[in-house]
Amino acid sequence: MKKTTAAITAVGGYVPDFVLSNKVLETMVDTNDEWITTRTGIKERRILKEENAGTSFMAIKAAEDLLQKRGIEASEIDFVLVATATPDMPVASTAAYVASEIGAVNAFAYDLQAACSSFLYGMSTAASYIESGRYKKVLVIGADKMSSIIDYTDRTTCIIFGDGAGAVLFEPNEEGLGLQDEFLRSDGIGRQFLKIDAGGSILPASEETVKNKQHYVFQDGKSVFKFAVSNMADVSALIMERNNLTKDDVQWLAPHQANKRIIDATANRMGLEAEKVLINIDRYGNTTSATLPLLLYDFEKQLKKGDNIIFAAFGGGFTWGSIYLKWAYNS
Ligand code: UT7
Secondary structure: OOOOEEEEEEEEEEOOOOEEEHHHHHOOOOOOHHHHHHHHOOOEEEOOOOOOOOHHHHHHHHHHHHHHHHOOOHHHOOEEEEEOOOOOOOOOOHHHHHHHHHOOOOOEEEEEOEOEOHHHHHHHHHHHHHHOOOOOOEEEEEEEEHHHHOOOOOHHHHOOEOEEEEEEEEEEEOOOOEEEEEEEEEOHHHHHOEEOOOOOOOOOOOHHHHHOOOOOOEEOHHHHHHHHHHHHHHHHHHHHHHOOOOOOOOOEEEEOOOOHHHHHHHHHHHOOOHHHEOOOHHHHOEOHHHHHHHHHHHHHHHOOOOOEEEEEEEEOOOEEEEEEEEOOOOO
């Protein structure tokens, strides 16, 4: 019997209108466009300014865009997964709210948190549900309102992150397209280098934690950079090797958009030409869980049925991995 694979059959996206450029950041902290561009590849990022709007606001927009493009009713969706490091609230499931708001009345929903690898892990989860035969339509949304956890007086983090959301639909495929292989890893040693100290069960919120700015992202950039460069390149090379893929067999690298230098190092290790590397970090910065689906959203028209895509991500925890996927449609 032919194996059922899990393919991406539609993509949606949303980024807020407000643009925060390097030039404007120059007026906020001691930095400059030249430093940000050469060290990270970022020129501008989007910031969600709507009042009382959280991550779900963007997730809903991305999901609605996808449903409209795919031409299906939300009631057909079996499962809604929201990959995010910035849920609307610490406890109530953001995914449950998103599912209800889009009208996915027959779905169950939950959030998945693995920092910048959330969407990559979410793809694996979605594909497993499809491959098992248990569900037919799985919506995976990667969304983060990073501006809600960034200290805009800290130049080491505020230049990096942005807000956005992307969504993909996974469905069964009988032509062997979709997710082919995955290599997922984690290492708890990483939490000292990239974290938010307070607001969790170890250090609940207090006047003190607010005063000490412990609810913002802390990153030891240099250390994270070292781990990210070697691990993202390693898993990308490994997944190629394991699937007997040469550089000519790979049409696209879809890498997490944390730093252009990390992306270049990964592409170099894979032997890929620059034209095969999907990049939008210059326009959005690091949107955490939204980087991978926003790449698909931006470059969808260039992706052709049968194209081999390697996804790779690295994030807080540490968490990282790669996924080999065959694209399933022409748009
Ligand atoms: O997505 C989750 C995973 N995260 C990542 O993968 C991020 C990994 N890390 C990075 O991308 C980079 O480490 C950063 C972009 C965060 C920093 O770049 P770097 O080349 O590692 O810079 P650095 O931290 O080594 O700092 C170099 C210098 C320092 O000055 P001194 O000590 O050499 O005088 C910093 O104080 O640059 C200074 N600096 C800045 N200068 C201007 C740090 N931030 C800035 C800034 N503008 N925004």
